[in-house]
Amino acid sequence: MLRPIAVATAISGTLDILFAMILTIGFGRHIPDMLRFVASGPFPGATGMGTSGALLGLVVHFALMAIMATGLMLLIRWRPDLAGTPLRTGLAYGIVTYFILNWLVVPLRFHTPFPPKTLSIATQLFAHLVLVGIPMAYVARRYLRARPW
Numbered sequence: 001m002l003r004p005i006a007v008a009t010a011i012s013g014t015l016d017i018l019f020a021m022i023l024t025i026g027f028g029r030h031i032p033d034m035l036r037f038v039a040s041g042p043f044p045g046a047t048g049m050g051t052s053g054a055l056l057g058l059v060v061h062f063a064l065m066a067i068m069a070t071g072l073m074l075l076i077r078w079r080p081d082l083a084g085t086p087l088r089t090g091l092a093y094g095i096v097t098y099f100i101l102n103w104l105v106v107p108l109r110f111h112t113p114f115p116p117k118t119l120s121i122a123t124q125l126f127a128h129l130v131l132v133g134i135p136m137a138y139v140a141r142r143y144l145r146a147r148p149w
Helices: 002-026 031-039 044-048 050-078 080-084 086-110 118-144
Strands: none
Touching: 002 031, 002 050, 002 118, 031 044, 031 050, 044 050, 050 080, 050 086, 050 118, 080 086, 080 118, 086 118
């Protein structure tokens, strides 16, 4: 089960971080600052760490993706029928991860305004549905679909 987790993490993690970088530039901000902010979730001092803080942000980002990928792979191992409907499964999983991260984890850790702003909801839903949930579900279908004996 490590291979589908690694593949899903690499694909969704790359798509999601590229989208975050595009948004960061679009808002006139700097990518290293965004990455240090990501790292500051579990490592509050990362915002002042320079390049190493930005690299730590990438590690944290991909670690979070690995957790999400592991969760989906475990779910599909438990309910193999979900692998047969990757679009629906991916959309549902994307919604679940969106709410856990953006309505629970981020507000508790960073004390952000609640509920999130409309633009944040739209961009984060897009990321979690299209860039995370759906690709992960298709990877799960590819690697975990029940095989006839």
